[in-house]
Amino acid sequence: MTTIQVAGLHVRHRKTVALDSLDVDFGRGVHGLLGPNGAGKTSLIRVLATVAAPTGGRVRMLGEDLADPRARTEVRRRLGYLPQEFGYYPGFTVREFVAYMAWLKEMPAAATPAAVERAVERVGLADRIDARIRTLSGGMVRRVGIAQAIVNDPAVLLLDEPTAGLDPEQRVEFRELLRELGAGATVLVSTHLVEDVAAACTEVTLIADGRLAYRGTPDALSALGAAADGVGDHPIERGYTAALRAHREVAVR
Ligand SMILES: Nc1ncnc2c1ncn2[C@@H]1O[C@H](COP(=O)(O)OP(=O)(O)OP(=O)(O)O)[C@@H](O)[C@H]1O
Numbered sequence: 001m002t003t004i005q006v007a008g009l010h011v012r013h014r015k016t017v018a019l020d021s022l023d024v025d026f027g028r029g030v031h032g033l034l035g036p037n038g039a040g041k042t043s044l045i046r047v048l049a050t051v052a053a054p055t056g057g058r059v060r061m062l063g064e065d066l067a068d069p070r071a072r073t074e075v076r077r078r079l080g081y082l083p084q085e086f087g088y089y090p091g092f093t094v095r096e097f098v099a100y101m102a103w104l105k106e107m108p109a110a111a112t113p114a115a116v117e118r119a120v121e122r123v124g125l126a127d128r129i130d131a132r133i134r135t136l137s138g139g140m141v142r143r144v145g146i147a148q149a150i151v152n153d154p155a156v157l158l159l160d161e162p163t164a165g166l167d168p169e170q171r172v173e174f175r176e177l178l179r180e181l182g183a184g185a186t187v188l189v190s191t192h193l194v195e196d197v198a199a200a201c202t203e204v205t206l207i208a209d210g211r212l213a214y215r216g217t218p219d220a221l222s223a224l225g226a227a228a229d230g231v232g233d234h235p236i237e238r239g240y241t242a243a244l245r246a247h248r249e250v251a252v253r
Pocket residue numbers: 013014016017018035036037038039040041042043044
């Protein structure tokens with residue numbers, strides 16, 4: 001079932017075209033969003049998170065048209081979003097901050113304390129729940145960001161580089177959490193770490209120059225790398241470079 005439909009999406013920042021007539025759909029599962037620096041991944045995620053307006057095109061999410069302000073408010077309750085640059089109040093404890101975000105998402109007050117504890121436990125921070133955020137390491141703060149994104153059990157979860165700053169053990173645990181979340185929700189994860197994609201994603205969406213360059217399973221992308229002489233140390237890395245090269249060859253024609 002399709003939860004997100006993007007049609008002819010155009011995003012421009014002054015003179016820079018970040019997304020150029022992008023058509024792409026997403027359904028339940030974990031979608032790895034890959035692409036070179038400046039490809040347009042964050043621009044796409046920000047439009048889907050309803051924090052940026054596109055310059056053209058349409059997005060339907062959870063049956064709503066995001067052009068409608070009332071629909072955006074409705075969708076926000078069912079959305080989880082971890083921005084690339086995640087803002088927080090350093091003086092808040094983890095519990096206070098995640099509860100505050102739950103309140104912003106208009107969660108029922110009675111359900112909030114248990115939902116906060118569950119979200120914090122799922123990111124492995126139960127023992128730091130009453131610590132002030134300013135006392136946490138960078139990787140722990142990133143995990144607080146993931147906890148606030150999942151506190152409302154979102155139907156659509158948007159994570160912009162969630163594994164940046166996580167140690168290897170935490171990344172492995174995070175992939176497990178992603179797989180769990182993807183069973184019931186549409187999860188989009190932008191990352192530069194292809195191992196995360198290979199391990200946790202059901203589908204890969206490769207964006208380059210604001211356009212869709214490749215769509216397929218991680219296994220299919222790896223197979224493409226083997227068939228098309230991609231370069232890289234990991235099979236999916238070879239698939240990534242091969243798909244990107246094919247996209248650029250078409251673009252210059
Ligand atoms: N606020 C802005 N003002 C001007 N240009 C911007 C702005 N935000 C993004 N851009 C430009 O839009 C293009 C797409 O940027 P975007 O951040 O969406 O890419 P990305 O794929 O997320 O990159 P990265 O992998 O580096 O995070 C880039 O050329 C970028 O320089």
